[in-house]
Amino acid sequence: MPVRDSIGIFFRRPAVLWALLFLAALGLGVAASFLWMPAPRVAVIRFNDTIWSDTAANLEAQLRYAEDDPSIRAVVVEVDSPGGEAAASERLYFDILRLRERKPVVVMVNTLAASGGYYLASAADLIYATPSSSIGNIGVIAQAPEASFVVEEYLFTGPFKAFGNTRDSFTRQMELLKDSFLACVFAQRGDRLRVDADTLSRGELYVGTVAVQMGLADALGARGDAVGRAAEMAGLARYAEVDVAAEMVGRGALAPTPTPTYPEYAYERVQQPSWAPGYYYLYVAPRAGGAR
Amino acid sequence: MKGRRTLGLLIPLLLLVLAAVPAARFLWYYRGMPGPRDVPQPDLSRLAVPTPGAGAYVDRPAVGRGLVLVDRAHENLYSATELSVLTARLTARGLTVRELAAGDDLEQALRPASALIVVAPGRAFTPQEIAAVRRFVDRGGRALLVADPTRYTVLYDDYGEAAFADTAVLINPLATPFGLSFEDDYLYNVVRHEGNYQNILLRDFAAGALTAGLAEVAFYATHSIHVAGGGLIVADADTHSSTDELGGELAVAALDGTGKVLLLGDLTFMTSPYAGVLDNGRLVANVADFLAAAERRYGLADFPYFFGDEVALVPSGGSPLGAGPIADSGALQAALQAADRRTVVRAAADPARDNLFVGVFSDTAAVADALEAAGIAVQAVEAEEGFSYTLTISGTGAVDGTDLALFLLQQGGDQTNLTLLADRGETMPEAVQRLTEGNFSGCLALSETLLLCALGEGRGGWDGGGDDGGGEDGAGDGAGILVVSDDELYMTTDCSVGAYYYELFLYADYTVELWSVYDQGNPTLEDLRQHVAVFWVAGTCAGVVPSAENAETLRSYVAGGGRLLLEGAYIGTDWGGSDFYTEVCRAEYLGNGELLDLAVADAGHPLAQGWAKEQTLTLVDGGGADQPDVVGALAGAAVVLARGPTSAEPGTPAVIAYEEGDARVVYAAFPLFSLSEEDLDTLIRNAAAWLVD
Numbered sequence: 001m002p003v004r005d006s007i008g009i010f011f012r013r014p015a016v017l018w019a020l021l022f023l024a025a026l027g028l029g030v031a032a033s034f035l036w037m038p039a040p041r042v043a044v045i046r047f048n049d050t051i052w053s054d055t056a057a058n059l060e061a062q063l064r065y066a067e068d069d070p071s072i073r074a075v076v077v078e079v080d081s082p083g084g085e086a087a088a089s090e091r092l093y094f095d096i097l098r099l100r101e102r103k104p105v106v107v108m109v110n111t112l113a114a115s116g117g118y119y120l121a122s123a124a125d126l127i128y129a130t131p132s133s134s135i136g137n138i139g140v141i142a143q144a145p146e147a148s149f150v151v152e153e154y155l156f157t158g159p160f161k162a163f164g165n166t167r168d169s170f171t172r173q174m175e176l177l178k179d180s181f182l183a184c185v186f187a188q189r190g191d192r193l194r195v196d197a198d199t200l201s202r203g204e205l206y207v208g209t210v211a212v213q214m215g216l217a218d219a220l221g222a223r224g225d226a227v228g229r230a231a232e233m234a235g236l237a238r239y240a241e242v243d244v245a246a247e248m249v250g251r252g253a254l255a256p257t258p259t260p261t262y263p264e265y266a267y268e269r270v271q272q273p274s275w276a277p278g279y280y281y282l283y284v285a286p287r288a289g290g291a292r
Numbered sequence: 293m294k295g296r297r298t299l300g301l302l303i304p305l306l307l308l309v310l311a312a313v314p315a316a317r318f319l320w321y322y323r324g325m326p327g328p329r330d331v332p333q334p335d336l337s338r339l340a341v342p343t344p345g346a347g348a349y350v351d352r353p354a355v356g357r358g359l360v361l362v363d364r365a366h367e368n369l370y371s372a373t374e375l376s377v378l379t380a381r382l383t384a385r386g387l388t389v390r391e392l393a394a395g396d397d398l399e400q401a402l403r404p405a406s407a408l409i410v411v412a413p414g415r416a417f418t419p420q421e422i423a424a425v426r427r428f429v430d431r432g433g434r435a436l437l438v439a440d441p442t443r444y445t446v447l448y449d450d451y452g453e454a455a456f457a458d459t460a461v462l463i464n465p466l467a468t469p470f471g472l473s474f475e476d477d478y479l480y481n482v483v484r485h486e487g488n489y490q491n492i493l494l495r496d497f498a499a500g501a502l503t504a505g506l507a508e509v510a511f512y513a514t515h516s517i518h519v520a521g522g523g524l525i526v527a528d529a530d531t532h533s534s535t536d537e538l539g540g541e542l543a544v545a546a547l548d549g550t551g552k553v554l555l556l557g558d559l560t561f562m563t564s565p566y567a568g569v570l571d572n573g574r575l576v577a578n579v580a581d582f583l584a585a586a587e588r589r590y591g592l593a594d595f596p597y598f599f600g601d602e603v604a605l606v607p608s609g610g611s612p613l614g615a616g617p618i619a620d621s622g623a624l625q626a627a628l629q630a631a632d633r634r635t636v637v638r639a640a641a642d643p644a645r646d647n648l649f650v651g652v653f654s655d656t657a658a659v660a661d662a663l664e665a666a667g668i669a670v671q672a673v674e675a676e677e678g679f680s681y682t683l684t685i686s687g688t689g690a691v692d693g694t695d696l697a698l699f700l701l702q703q704g705g706d707q708t709n710l711t712l713l714a715d716r717g718e719t720m721p722e723a724v725q726r727l728t729e730g731n732f733s734g735c736l737a738l739s740e741t742l743l744l745c746a747l748g749e750g751r752g753g754w755d756g757g758g759d760d761g762g763g764e765d766g767a768g769d770g771a772g773i774l775v776v777s778d779d780e781l782y783m784t785t786d787c788s789v790g791a792y793y794y795e796l797f798l799y800a801d802y803t804v805e806l807w808s809v810y811d812q813g814n815p816t817l818e819d820l821r822q823h824v825a826v827f828w829v830a831g832t833c834a835g836v837v838p839s840a841e842n843a844e845t846l847r848s849y850v851a852g853g854g855r856l857l858l859e860g861a862y863i864g865t866d867w868g869g870s871d872f873y874t875e876v877c878r879a880e881y882l883g884n885g886e887l888l889d890l891a892v893a894d895a896g897h898p899l900a901q902g903w904a905k906e907q908t909l910t911l912v913d914g915g916g917a918d919q920p921d922v923v924g925a926l927a928g929a930a931v932v933l934a935r936g937p938t939s940a941e942p943g944t945p946a947v948i949a950y951e952e953g954d955a956r957v958v959y960a961a962f963p964l965f966s967l968s969e970e971d972l973d974t975l976i977r978n979a980a981a982w983l984v985d
Contacts, residue, residue, distance in 0.1 A: 007792070018302055021302070021306055022309055023307060025306040025307070025309040025310040026309050026310075026313060028310055029309060029310040029311065029312060029313030029314060030313045032313075032314060033313050033317040033318075034317075035315035036314070037314055037317055037318060038319075039321060040321050040322070069404075084403055097331050097333070100329060100331045101329050101331045102327075102329065104326075104329075120530075152530075166566060168487075168566075169341075171487055171488055172341045172342050172343065172487045173341055174488070175341070175342050175487050175488055176340065176341045176342070179339050180334075180336050180339055183334050183335065183336055183339060184334040184336075186334075187332050187333065187334035187335070188332060188334075190332070198482045198483045199482075199589065201482040202482055232323075233326070234326055235322050235323045235324045235325065235326045236321060236322060236323070237319075237320070237321055237323045238320060238321050239321065264603055273492075
């Protein structure tokens, strides 16, 4: 009997046929599960910087990556920031809200989540903090615009075309931003807050232990706790951690940037002469031994 | 048939296999299916920009007159436009607003003024200026002192290190003599405010003209004011101080006990546009009314500002005017015109104008009524060559009128009259010069409005003091005391308050001259000798001691019979063992130690009058100096006050006194300023009485 006939007879045997079909089904199932159900990962995104447009863009790119990657089922954002530009801080707040609609987001505060840093942190599902971290400083600081003037050489089409608004109006709108900040915090923290808006308006910084007692944060812990809780919220039994920035840099999706460490940003990037007139959710750390 | 049945069995099996892998994978990785995610969105649509309540005050002022002096001489940290709302209100009330420019003499500038405004000084006031302001207020002038926590200046410490300080530090030496002071803070209210937490709303007003018609005002960053007995405008319970976060009953506007000194913790509320918010405009108008209501009592040194717009110059004597009287009258007329007073010359008193009588003792007919009203009689006494004159003054007695001039100021109703009489025409020019210059040094002040001045070289002065004619001399009989402030540092203020306070206690009873070493340099031996006694203050600021030059001057002064009170915390530290320390202080330096209290060691000594034996005097502010000198008394020196029981080295001397020949010396080895106000008053008065005796 020729070999071809033998093979044909073999495959014509029902048992063999069914075995092959079984294997094919098994393979198809494996392939499909790997394709549509990748091994879940918990993304870790670190943000150790002041919130300027460029640093915010970097963080936004990582948040977007985490949002789009189906293997990333939960996100932990490690925040160490004194805040920064108001608009950039608000952008990050809404970015995290959007991410939260798809995946749990947990913030871990190691050292500082002040002002805009807390603004974005408050958008998370949960906030973990170390006992000695500094949290809060809700409010706005600003460098007021120049008093308006009129000169022959410069022509404007309106009284505030050149200056935006009066100093008084600028101040009053700053108050609106503070109220907006508070509203955003209260919208997310809700009943968890055990402190009223008037108290938060004072702009105080609280150590992590107190922040948890006040409901500004949810629990004391370290990064592992935050990652574990994020995974739990995502219903993960087994998962891998992924450093989003490193992965993105490895794939050429993100330019490598040096990561400043506290208090470098407080003393070098947060110097008033570098500010443009405008509003900031920023904690300006006083220099040791400095004047009032 | 069988194949179809097998197929029907195996296909589901294959599908099961197909699904089992993902299911197994899911079960491997997941604990379950996460539920739908509910993410709350903030609702910002109802937030609104806070807007101020607009005031609707229309100013309808009563028109008066007066001069308001606005300080611009102390690097004040505000622009002229910031005060324009207030100055407009002042001018609407008929007041003249004049600026005190850098380099101007404050005391001279205050002569014509009815009110003084000091806003956010960036430079310290000298002890002389502080004393001048107090005297100004004593004489009915009104003062508005405004600080603002948003106004900073740079001060330097002993080592040249710069530090920010707000203007409260610099303005407080003007305020503290009146029992008021600005706190170095700002107030805030996070519960209810005017657009920002530091813009506080105020509804709690004490009754009075300054708060009339006010329902609510807003202050835009304000200091609180320390005032005993309640403030004029007080913040609510939700308003807190930045320094201690205490809330409630924080005053932001306050009047002193006499109602003549007003402190405001904020400048911004009276600037545009904030003067238009709520009742701020009315408050600014009330402040203007307050300043316009000054009833300034003028002394003779204030010539010619106590006169109205028109003055009748009345040369006495029925005979035609000669060259001398015309020259004298011309000088007076020029002085009046320089002060914007129109003059007319009349032969007799003009009932429709203020009058300035000028004449000699030989012809007092035109001023007979004025002299009689003042209890003064002029009697001619026949002498070898013509007549001499004796003045009999009610309550004083007879005074030889030779080489004498009399100045008498009488104010009543709407008329002010000044009588100037000299013993003869030859001495009149000097009398006129004294009047026009406001220089009554060496004159006998029988009251604020009656002076006798010796003229020419025929007489010496009544004393060695430099009274300006305004002092109410009493127990000290006009004896001149020089208070030397030797502890001022560059652009700092606290250091001058010691000297100032001593002057404050002495002012009522003695002719006192303040000398600022910082401003005036070291006084010479002659400067010291021109006074009956010298109070040398080196104790308010730690670390300041007399310089070598000053130590030598003091040594010579005491060796020549001088009367000296010398105080300082570290004089022994620097000068211990020196001839100066041995000869002047009569003390030996033993070391340094904490000083918290004192014990009366010699209750029988004149310096301890008013204290009981072994009475303990507790020092305020921890003694005011860190580890001041521990000293011993040398032979011949009495220990009046010793270190108290809770101090280091209790029982060792703290205040030493001795006399040798004409010399009398009091040496305090600590800052006297750290005594309680009552004890300081006691010691200063006792020391003055003993030294001047």
